Amino acid sequence: MKTMNEARKYTSPIIQEALKNIDPTRRETLRRRMLISARIDDALKAKNWTQKQLADAMEKRPSEVTKWLSGNHNFTLESIFQIEKHLGITLIKVAEEVIV
Amino acid sequence: MYFCWLCKMKFEIVELLDFSGYKARIYTVILNHEPLSIFDNFVKENIPIFPEEIDDILSKIETIGHETGAREHFFKPNEGTLGDGICALYDNPDNKIRLYCIKYGSTTGGGGRKNVRALQDDPKLKHENYLLRKISNLITKAIKEGDISWAADGKRLIGNLIIQDDEDNE
Numbered sequence: 218m219k220t221m222n223e224a225r226k227y228t229s230p231i232i233q234e235a236l237k238n239i240d241p242t243r244r245e246t247l248r249r250r251m252l253i254s255a256r257i258d259d260a261l262k263a264k265n266w267t268q269k270q271l272a273d274a275m276e277k278r279p280s281e282v283t284k285w286l287s288g289n290h291n292f293t294l295e296s297i298f299q300i301e302k303h304l305g306i307t308l309i310k311v312a313e314e315v316i317v
Numbered sequence: 318m319y320f321c322w323l324c325k326m327k328f329e330i331v332e333l334l335d336f337s338g339y340k341a342r343i344y345t346v347i348l349n350h351e352p353l354s355i356f357d358n359f360v361k362e363n364i365p366i367f368p369e370e371i372d373d374i375l376s377k378i379e380t381i382g383h384e385t386g387a388r389e390h391f392f393k394p395n396e397g398t399l400g401d402g403i404c405a406l407y408d409n410p411d412n413k414i415r416l417y418c419i420k421y422g423s424t425t426g427g428g429g430r431k432n433v434r435a436l437q438d439d440p441k442l443k444h445e446n447y448l449l450r451k452i453s454n455l456i457t458k459a460i461k462e463g464d465i466s467w468a469a470d471g472k473r474l475i476g477n478l479i480i481q482d483d484e485d486n487e
Contacts, residue, residue: 219463220477224344227331231357235364236335236379239372247376248384255385268390286390287407288377 251288253308258286260304274303326451326482330474338383342472346452363414370414377406392420401453417446419453455480
């Protein structure tokens with residue numbers, strides 16, 4: 218009879234302390250970069266496109282697309298707009314409400 | 318901490334509570350009843366020297382676990398030998414450290430400073446990479462033999478998660 222245990226849940230003071238001390242702005246920046254990457258990835262899958270096809274369509278090197286999808290990339294508004302245009306998606310929506 | 322390649326090895330696969338989430342389960346291993354996991358050792362060794370890079374790595378793993386899942390494009394593939402699943406979390410080219418992973422679902426591993434021309438030129442990075450290769454081989458063997466499998470949701474490892482290297486390497 219094979220054992221069918223789940224993994225023991227583990228944390229440590231080292232990890233908890235490190236998580237507590239992460240700069241919130243840095244954490245949120247990384248998070249947003251990754252969410253944008255994931256949305257580009259979803260759009261590629263929906264269109265059945267490879268990264269290379271996107272690179273070709275945008276006249277970029279494939280390594281540029283790899284960089285966008287790495288979750289580290291600091292996108293410019295220009296590149297966001299170009300990606301949106303080629304994939305037919307919205308990555309960033311600017312709020313339209315009046316600021317008082 | 319250094320590891321003897323020819324020695325027999327025992328380790329426990331544990332789930333990292335702070336990072337695992339609905340989107341991906343994140344695991345690490347504890348070697349030979351040591352007090353800390355290999356992921357703890359990675360954080361402990363590097364946080365005094367590269368605090369911002371560790372912040373980024375931890376933030377990324379949190380997001381992977383809870384929001385995006387362990388998507389292929391977040392990982393640099395083929396960092397081990399053919400088919401062993403060893404990859405590295407993508408980092409910026411000017412970063413000084415690298416986290417190696419085994420991506421079944423996603424098992425985080427150790428890493429080290431990345432001041433390298435090639436892996437073979439950096440003993441610390443080479444050590445961590447080869448450690449993960451050995452762990453990967455043993456996990457793959459356990460999966461093949463049915464000692465470890467995936468739960469019905471396809472995300473959780475179940476089985477005998479304490480793995481003993483029973484091969485005679487001497």
